[in-house]
Amino acid sequence: DGGITQSPKYLFRKEGQNVTLSCEQNLNHDAMYWYRQDPGQGLRLIYYSQIVNDFQKGDIAEGYSVSREKKESFPLTVTSAQKNPTAFYLCASSIGTGRYGYTFGSGTRLTVV
Amino acid sequence: GQQVMQIPQYQHVQEGEDFTTYCNSSTTLSNIQWYKQRPGGHPVFLIQLVKSGEVKKQKRLTFQFGEAKKNSSLHITATQTTDVGTYFCAGPTSYDKVIFGPGTSLSVIP
Numbered sequence: 001d002g003g004i005t006q007s008p009k010y011l012f013r014k015e016g017q018n019v020t021l022s023c024e025q026n027l028n029h030d031a032m033y034w035y036r037q038d039p040g041q042g043l044r045l046i047y048y049s050q051i052v053n054d055f056q057k058g059d060i061a062e063g064y065s066v067s068r069e070k071k072e073s074f075p076l077t078v079t080s081a082q083k084n085p086t087a088f089y090l091c092a093s094s095i096g097t098g099r100y101g102y103t104f105g106s107g108t109r110l111t112v113v
Numbered sequence: 114g115q116q117v118m119q120i121p122q123y124q125h126v127q128e129g130e131d132f133t134t135y136c137n138s139s140t141t142l143s144n145i146q147w148y149k150q151r152p153g154g155h156p157v158f159l160i161q162l163v164k165s166g167e168v169k170k171q172k173r174l175t176f177q178f179g180e181a182k183k184n185s186s187l188h189i190t191a192t193q194t195t196d197v198g199t200y201f202c203a204g205p206t207s208y209d210k211v212i213f214g215p216g217t218s219l220s221v222i223p
Contacts, residue, residue: 033210042201042215043156058210090155098211101146101158102203 002027004105006091011110013078013085021076021108023091031098032074036060037088037107046089049074050097078110086112115140115206119214127222132189134217136202143205145178145185150216151198192221 004025013019025032034046045058049068063082068074074093078085088109092102116139126132136145144163148156160169162178162185169176173196175188189196199216206212 040218043213045210048210094211097205099144099205101161102148102156102211103158104155107155 004091004093004103006089006105006108008108009106011108013110013112015112016080018077018079019110021078021089021091021110023074023076023105024072025074025091025093025103025105026072027093027103028071029093029095029103030071031094031096032068033092033094033098033102034058034064034066034074034076035090035092037090043090046076085110115212117202117204117212117214119200119202119217121217122215123218123220125220125222126192128194129191132192132196132219134187134200134202134219136185136187136214138183138204141182143182145182146203146211147176147185147187148201148203148213149198150201154198156201189219192219194221194223197221 007022031050033048035043044060046064047055047058047066049055052068052071055066055068065077088107090107091105094102118137120135144161146161147159150156160176165182166180167178173190177186199218201213201216203211203213
């Protein structure tokens with residue numbers, strides 16, 4: 001079955017550590033996105049990528065970094081510069097620019113301890 | 114910048130009652146998308162509306178796109194406990210991504 005796989009499902013990090021969240025898709029979608037969701041809140045865009053080796057900052061990119069070396073993969077690194085990293089992180093992909101809808105992964109819940 | 118708003122933020126209904134959430138954009142949209150996120154889950158694409166005044170139905174769910182293509186609504190008839198979750202609308206920006214509304218959280222009391 002085609003879809004998006006995010007791992008791990010739950011992640012605990014000590015303050016001051018960088019951590020990388022994995023996102024892999026086998027839908028052959030060109031575009032991939034990272035969103036952050038805080039409890040009871042909507043979706044805030046962190047980074048997005050339309051093609052391999054290219055990506056753009058979203059609305060809340062500070063303290064995060066990404067890479068897009070392969071079409072299938074779009075990992076997100078939460079750096080120690082992110083002041084409040086505890087959140088639910090969602091990866092999504094789409095055909096083209098998302099005008100036809102997004103497919104989301106099941107998410108990673110990051111907790112800083 | 115472009116904004117997408119939704120009302121209400123929360124809605125509690127008795128099972129069997131109807132439910133409606135409204136979505137409003139600050140700019141004209143080429144299309145509107147609706148997603149559902151179950152508690153603890155991830156958003157799932159429900160539908161896309163493209164034409165002005167378009168109405169689409171999925172069983173008990175009715176989706177409308179306004180004539181001016183700046184607003185939309187989702188109506189659920191006779192809610193069930195399986196309808197619990199947060200409903201998001203989303204519309205494409207003039208560039209290369211989609212902007213999501215803040216969502217309406219629906220609770221259904223059995």
